[in-house]
Every structure is written in C-alpha cells, then in structure tokens.
Amino acid sequence: MSLATETPPMTRREWLLSDRPQSRLQARLGRAYMTWRRFSANRLAVVGLLILLALVLVAAFADYIAPHSPFIGNLAGARLLPPGSEGYLLGTDDQGRDILSRLIYGSRLTLMVVALVAIIAAPVGLIVGAVAGYAGGWIDAILMRVTDIFLAFPKLVLALAFVAALGPGIENAVIAIAITSWPPYARIARAETLTVRNSDYIAAVRLMGASPMRIVFRHVMPMCLSSLIVRVTLDMAGIILTAAGLGFLGLGAQPPLPEWGAMIASGRRFILDHWWVATMPGIAILIVSLGFNLLGDGLRDALDPRESGQ
Amino acid sequence: MSLSAIERGSGRRRARSRKIVATALQFLIVVATTYIGLLAVTFFIGRVIPIDPVLAVLGDRAPAHVVERTREAMGLNLALYQQFFIYVRQALSGDFGVSVLTTNPVMTDIRRVFPATIELATLGTLIGALIGVPLGVLAAVKRGSIADQIVRVIGLVGYSVPIFWLALLALLVFYARLQWVAYPGRIDIVYEYTFTPITGFYLVDALWQGQWDVFRDAFRHIILPASLLGYFSLAYISRMTRSFMLNELQQEYIVAARAKGLSEARIIWGHALRNAAVPLVTVIALSYAGLLEGSVLTETVFAWPGLGLYITNSLQNADMNAVLGGTIIIGSVFIGINLLSDLLYRTLDPRTRAR
Amino acid sequence: MSALLTVEDLRVCYPTRTGMVEAVRGVSFALGRERLGIVGESGSGKSQTGRAIMGLTPPQAQVTAKTLSFDGIDLLSAPPKLRRSLRGKRIAMILQDPKYSLNPVMSIGRQIVETLREHEDVSGAEARERALEMLAAVQIRDPKRVFGLYPHEVSGGMGQRAMIAMMLVAGPELLIADEPTSALDVTVQLEVLSILDKLVAERGMGLIFVSHDLRLVSSFCDRVLVMYAGRIVEELAASDLANAKHPYTQGLFNCMPVIGADRHPLPVLDRKPEWAL
Numbered sequence: 001m002s003l004a005t006e007t008p009p010m011t012r013r014e015w016l017l018s019d020r021p022q023s024r025l026q027a028r029l030g031r032a033y034m035t036w037r038r039f040s041a042n043r044l045a046v047v048g049l050l051i052l053l054a055l056v057l058v059a060a061f062a063d064y065i066a067p068h069s070p071f072i073g074n075l076a077g078a079r080l081l082p083p084g085s086e087g088y089l090l091g092t093d094d095q096g097r098d099i100l101s102r103l104i105y106g107s108r109l110t111l112m113v114v115a116l117v118a119i120i121a122a123p124v125g126l127i128v129g130a131v132a133g134y135a136g137g138w139i140d141a142i143l144m145r146v147t148d149i150f151l152a153f154p155k156l157v158l159a160l161a162f163v164a165a166l167g168p169g170i171e172n173a174v175i176a177i178a179i180t181s182w183p184p185y186a187r188i189a190r191a192e193t194l195t196v197r198n199s200d201y202i203a204a205v206r207l208m209g210a211s212p213m214r215i216v217f218r219h220v221m222p223m224c225l226s227s228l229i230v231r232v233t234l235d236m237a238g239i240i241l242t243a244a245g246l247g248f249l250g251l252g253a254q255p256p257l258p259e260w261g262a263m264i265a266s267g268r269r270f271i272l273d274h275w276w277v278a279t280m281p282g283i284a285i286l287i288v289s290l291g292f293n294l295l296g297d298g299l300r301d302a303l304d305p306r307e308s309g310q
Numbered sequence: 311m312s313l314s315a316i317e318r319g320s321g322r323r324r325a326r327s328r329k330i331v332a333t334a335l336q337f338l339i340v341v342a343t344t345y346i347g348l349l350a351v352t353f354f355i356g357r358v359i360p361i362d363p364v365l366a367v368l369g370d371r372a373p374a375h376v377v378e379r380t381r382e383a384m385g386l387n388l389a390l391y392q393q394f395f396i397y398v399r400q401a402l403s404g405d406f407g408v409s410v411l412t413t414n415p416v417m418t419d420i421r422r423v424f425p426a427t428i429e430l431a432t433l434g435t436l437i438g439a440l441i442g443v444p445l446g447v448l449a450a451v452k453r454g455s456i457a458d459q460i461v462r463v464i465g466l467v468g469y470s471v472p473i474f475w476l477a478l479l480a481l482l483v484f485y486a487r488l489q490w491v492a493y494p495g496r497i498d499i500v501y502e503y504t505f506t507p508i509t510g511f512y513l514v515d516a517l518w519q520g521q522w523d524v525f526r527d528a529f530r531h532i533i534l535p536a537s538l539l540g541y542f543s544l545a546y547i548s549r550m551t552r553s554f555m556l557n558e559l560q561q562e563y564i565v566a567a568r569a570k571g572l573s574e575a576r577i578i579w580g581h582a583l584r585n586a587a588v589p590l591v592t593v594i595a596l597s598y599a600g601l602l603e604g605s606v607l608t609e610t611v612f613a614w615p616g617l618g619l620y621i622t623n624s625l626q627n628a629d630m631n632a633v634l635g636g637t638i639i640i641g642s643v644f645i646g647i648n649l650l651s652d653l654l655y656r657t658l659d660p661r662t663r664a665r
Numbered sequence: 666m667s668a669l670l671t672v673e674d675l676r677v678c679y680p681t682r683t684g685m686v687e688a689v690r691g692v693s694f695a696l697g698r699e700r701l702g703i704v705g706e707s708g709s710g711k712s713q714t715g716r717a718i719m720g721l722t723p724p725q726a727q728v729t730a731k732t733l734s735f736d737g738i739d740l741l742s743a744p745p746k747l748r749r750s751l752r753g754k755r756i757a758m759i760l761q762d763p764k765y766s767l768n769p770v771m772s773i774g775r776q777i778v779e780t781l782r783e784h785e786d787v788s789g790a791e792a793r794e795r796a797l798e799m800l801a802a803v804q805i806r807d808p809k810r811v812f813g814l815y816p817h818e819v820s821g822g823m824g825q826r827a828m829i830a831m832m833l834v835a836g837p838e839l840l841i842a843d844e845p846t847s848a849l850d851v852t853v854q855l856e857v858l859s860i861l862d863k864l865v866a867e868r869g870m871g872l873i874f875v876s877h878d879l880r881l882v883s884s885f886c887d888r889v890l891v892m893y894a895g896r897i898v899e900e901l902a903a904s905d906l907a908n909a910k911h912p913y914t915q916g917l918f919n920c921m922p923v924i925g926a927d928r929h930p931l932p933v934l935d936r937k938p939e940w941a942l
Contacts, residue, residue, distance in 0.1 A: 157637050162355055165355045166359060241470075248472075
C-alpha cells in the first residue's frame, strides 16, 4: 500500500521514527531503534557492550588468538617470566604456562558460567514470579514465601556449602550459583505481573477465552522481559565474582583448567616476587565484571528513561 | 468525656493492640518459616546430597564402630522427615555436631571465632557508611559534575572488582612493600598470651583494659581488611545514597522548602537526606549482611581467624559438620539482618508507622 | 497604589534536545497590594511565571527580563543570598498538592516553626506559640493536636491550610498561590479560599492567584491576566470579564455554563494558531 506520489520517499531513519507505523514490524523496529539510540548515547554503556562482545569473540576464537597452549608450559626454560618477556606478553606462571593464553582460554569458562546461570536461573525466576503474580491467592503466598526464604540466604556461603557436598567442579559451581540466583528474578517478574494483570488488554484476552497458562506465557511474561534483562545483566557481574571466589577457594573448575579465580589462588604463593601471576587474572575478572555493570546500567537507562532522570 | 466516648476510646485501644499482636505474630511466622527453610536447605546439603552422609561427616579413616555409632546418632536409619525433625531440634539447641578437625563441638568452635568476623564486619560497615553516605549526597547534589563522576567510578570499580584479589594486592602493597600494616591474624603472637579478651572484640577489649600497645597492634592488624571491606561497603552505600537523594531532590516538598527560604545545606541534610534515610538504613543493614558473607573470602586472604576462615578450612578438610554449622550461623545472622532491616523501615517511616 | 512587584518582559527558556523552548514569552505586569489572577491552561506558562518571580525555576531554566523588581529590589541582579532571604519572609508561595508539598517525615508543627526560625531570631517556645497562633488563624480547630501530626495523617483541606500557615507565618507582603485549590474537593475549595481571602485582606498582602479555573479567579481577584502559550493575551478587571475582547478569553468565558440558560451544546474553544504568536 503506497502513499500518494507527492510525498517524498522516507529515509530509513524517518521510517523507523514515524509515529504512524504501518505494520507491527515497523512499530517493533521503531521501538528497538529508539531504545538503541538512547543506549548508544551513553558512551559507557557502549564500552560495556564492546567489552562483552570482545569476551565472546575471544572465547570463540581462542584457538586462533592464543599464542601458546594453556595447559602445557615450558617448565624448563620459561618459569615465572615477567610480563613483556619475549613471546609471553603477560608473563608465565610457575609451570611455564603463558598467562595470556590461559586468560584467553579461561574466558570460555567465564562465558560458560555466565550463560548457564542465566539460562537456568532467569527462566525459573520468571515463571515462578509470573505465575505467583497472576494466580494470586495462596499460590502467590506460598511461592513468594519460598522465594523470600531463598532471597534471605547468603549466596556465596550457600554456594560454598552446595559445592562442598556435591564436590568441586565447574558444573557443580554453576548449579550452586544458579540455585541461589533466581529469587530476585521472581520478585521482579511478580512485580511486573501485578502491574500488568489488571490492564484492559489482559481482560480482553481472557474474554476471548484464553486459558490462564496461555495468558501468563504469551501475554504477561513478555512484559516482564525488559526489567528482567536489565537485572540479569547487572547480576552477571556479581555472578562472575562469585564464581571466581569459588574458584579461588578451589571449588570451581579444577586444575589444569585455566579458571581465572583458581589462577589467582595458585599465583598467591608467588605474589611477593612474581606479582603478575595473581594480578593478571584479577584484571581480566575486573574488566569483564565492569563490562556487565556498564552494560546493565546502560540498558536500564535506555529501557526505562525515568530512572536516569531525563 | 461522655461514657460512649470512653468506650469508643478503649475499643480503639483494644483494636490497636490487637493489630500490634497480629503484626508481631505475622513477623514471627516469617522468621520461623525462613529459618526452617534455611535448615531444610542445609539438611538437604548435608544429608540428602552426599551418597553416604556419615562418610561426609567423619571422613574415610574412621573406625567401623565409630561409623556405626554416628550412623545411629544421626538417626540415618529413620525416615527422612524424622531425621529432619531431629536435625531441626538439634540446630535450635545449637548442636551442630562435632568437628572432625578440632574434635570440639562445632558450636564451641564457632563461638570462639565468630566475634572476629563481627568485629571486622562492623568496622567495615562503619567505614562504609561514614564515607559512603556523604559521598553519595555529594554526587547527588552535584549531579553530572566531576565529583559525581568520580564517586560513580569509585562505586563501579567497587562493584566489579573481586574482593579477594584486591585484598591480595592490598597486602602486597601495604604490608609487603610499605609495611604500614600488620599481618597475619588479629594481633601479634607476642600479645596473644598477655592479652585476655572479654567480649572477643579486640579493639574494644584492649581499650577497656587500657592496654594501648595491644590496641595499637590490633588496630594495625584490622585496619587493612576493614578498609577493604569498607571500600566494598561504601561502593554500595554511596550508589544507593545517590539514587535515593536524587529521587528526593525531585520532590515537591523540596520546592516548598526552598520557597520558605531555607538554606541549601538545611534542605539537603535536614529535608532530603532525612527522607532518604528511611530506605538508607535498610541499605546499610544489608551491606552489613553482605560483608559478613564476603568475610569467607577476605578472611582467607588475611588469615583472619573468624567464621569465614573456619568455614573454608573445614571445607578443605571435608569437615561437613563444621561447614554446615558455620553456614547455618551465617545464614541465621543474614536472615536476622534482613528481617531487622524490614522492621527498621517500618518503624522509621512515619507513613507506615500509622498502619 | 505603589507597585509592590514590577515585571517587564519576563522570559523563561528551557534547553531541550531540539533547541530552546520558551515557556514564558515576554510577560509584563505591575502588582500593588491587590489581587491579581493569572489564568491559563496547562502549558500556558502561568506556573513558570510564578516560580520565576520566586526564583524557584529548575537550574537549567534561563530567566531574563527587562525589569523584575520587588519593592525596589532588582530580583535578577540580586545575589542568591538576598533572594533567599526574601523567600518566605517577604514573598511567599503556596503549592498545589499538600500530599506532595509537605515534608512527609516532619511533623506539621515543626515545618511551620522552621520557616519562622529561619527568618526571625525567636526562641523555640515563642516560635511554637506563633505557629499555634497561625494554625488557629487558618481555622484549624485543635492546633495543639495538629501541631504534632504528620502530613499523611491529615486531610487534603487541612494539609493545604497547614501549608498556608507555614508560608504566611513569617508575615510576607506578597503571596503567589500556584493552583492552591486544584487538588481539593469542591466544598473544601471554598473553605480554603475563604481563609485565604481573610488572611490576605487582614494583612494587606498582594496576591497572585494562578489557576486554570476562570470562574474561581474572577470571583476572587480584582484583576485577571489571561495567558496562552507563554504570553498574556488579555488583561482586564475581574468584573469586566463579560466584555472580554480576545477570542480566547471569550471562548473560556463562554465555556462556563450558566444556570437557567440553554444547556446544549456548550460552545467548544476554537483555537486559532495566531494566538500562539
């Protein structure tokens, strides 16, 4: 359906920003574009996004980027070399392994932990919260009681105890962290659901005969998504720190896996004279966690302008 | 007053006292269910997850008759819910079993080490609040300025840096290189035999007994870990303070206060902060809880003989009773602080007090 | 009648992402010890005018004027400290909704005492006495009890009366009332207005009454300024409203139904773009 030929053809930007979208696709893309514009105006948020993109790329192309093997080191000739040594940009550890390569391969572990925890905890929290919020009554009361109980637990200590029982290993660490991470998402999903529950369009869908499950899944849950995404992103920063903490205590990935927290622990012995072994992994953790924080802050400001005080 | 007015008054009083009882009851139910939930989780970890719980408790080198005795004592022959019942009863009376490592009852061990953690967390939160709140106010008042950016960066780094790593670096710089602080532990071995702690908080005890050299030494030991925890605390507190203050400064009553001709200082501290203080107190309480949790990692780095170090040591030695006992204690304090902060919020905000 | 307040070519601009937006575009009037009403719809700039006079516009606003003087004091060139000392003591402002404009965590009495102690050197006891007197003056029946109450514990009408007490306790000469009754129920509106009427008359204050309600303003004030899109489109005596010359004023006036007249259909305002120029 084209307009009269007197109006000049719109540029792509005008088409996205038009306040009379002709199709659902145009409306959706337009919204996304406006959110992107708000987001990209925030330089720090873009930095966060770039950091995370870099993380993903490094993890994906580790085989091609890493100069040496992360597992096999030159025990004889290259022990504890300082950063800037020939061929070893960030130095080597006590087994002659290149720290840079270990960091690069370790990014895979970090990404894995982050992704798995997000995939496990977020949907669980979303479903619990949305069901509780929509159903109301005693279902709500029970679910929220359970959520609040879990919310009142110390995350790190519980994760510690879980791993102690399950045995060390990165999968157990992921499970332990995920178990303690879902309550905030349930709270957020429930809050959003309560706001949406009484709106007219939900009533309309109900009048059309939709079952409660369909309403919750197809209509209520998408409303919770933006707050949830912001919260998950912000939490990822803390989850990386928790995972590194577990690794530091020897409860995460086991040697010789190049998990960043474990690298700090093993470098601790040499910190007096060979500071780089313990310092470099910490910098990596700092950068990635910072990236998630910046991205999360930027997403929150972009998706909910009121918060940023515009 | 007429008779009916008196009756009405007493009726209202009765209704109000009924309401107080109802809220208290509700509160108790919340506390009870949360605590039972915590015990359920630790029970699950201790009894259900391990293939052989007794092995987890005793280790694999215990003689057979000890194993049998423990199996009976733990009631492993009973049904699961009965075991849980016994477990809860024991936990409520403070019986967390015996530690494999120290052969003491876990509760005795915990009682010995807990004050160290409390002292550290308290000092850390104090530093965090005393520095964090003014920083947050500054950032909010001078929004967008360089001061604001600096405060936000400080907070951001505090959120993103791994605490144990920063602790290691701090030790390297301030202890190994500059020798400004002392390490490890809480006081020098020299004093360990001449100093008798009363409360378990060495700073307080040393002051109380007038032992200045012990105080100085204890201070030199605690200042670095406390500052580190303080930094984490202030990163969180300053960020929340800034957020709350920004919210308050946009309100209409601030415009009204300006219309009254009040000075800017009075408006910021007497009006805006006074309103922001209500959620802020809960933030500080939660920060305290967070520091207790983080003690697990910090104490390991600083060899600080507190509950955190106790738990991690027990972990390395597969001492499940000790690990779970410590978890329950930290969990209980955590729950307690969360509920306390909820209570504080209700009492401090006059709007909710009326209800 | 000597001018208490002189405003000449007042302009208030805000920088936005799409350029400067002028909320107030060249407003001029003089006010003595009389009652002036400023009427306009949302966005007409009436509230901004009042706030600009008080010096309470947001920091990013740019306020300029050929003259903005109060009792001979040039407000625009006055140092901030001088302006602050005028606020509350000589020029006062009442805000719209007591639910939001009273500090929720301070008792009403304390907020009134605060105004007094900021501007006068009085002891705590004397300040309390005067605050109680003021509460009685706004016809609050149990001043001692209300003194200790928090804003959320009183009704809207009482809260607004407390606000009036709070702003008038230091004895200002000029009062700017920014929609003082818009957040109240109709019956309560009349009560509050009569209290305001009495106080303003007793103290010989100048009053600027900002509102969107033409009928209210016409019954309460001596003169009326009609604002539209940041400009004054008409200035006339309140009794003269039926003879309004500007089509916007006429339109507003004609929108009010009259008892006994033909009721359908009520005329609708027909906006002409040239009014906004």
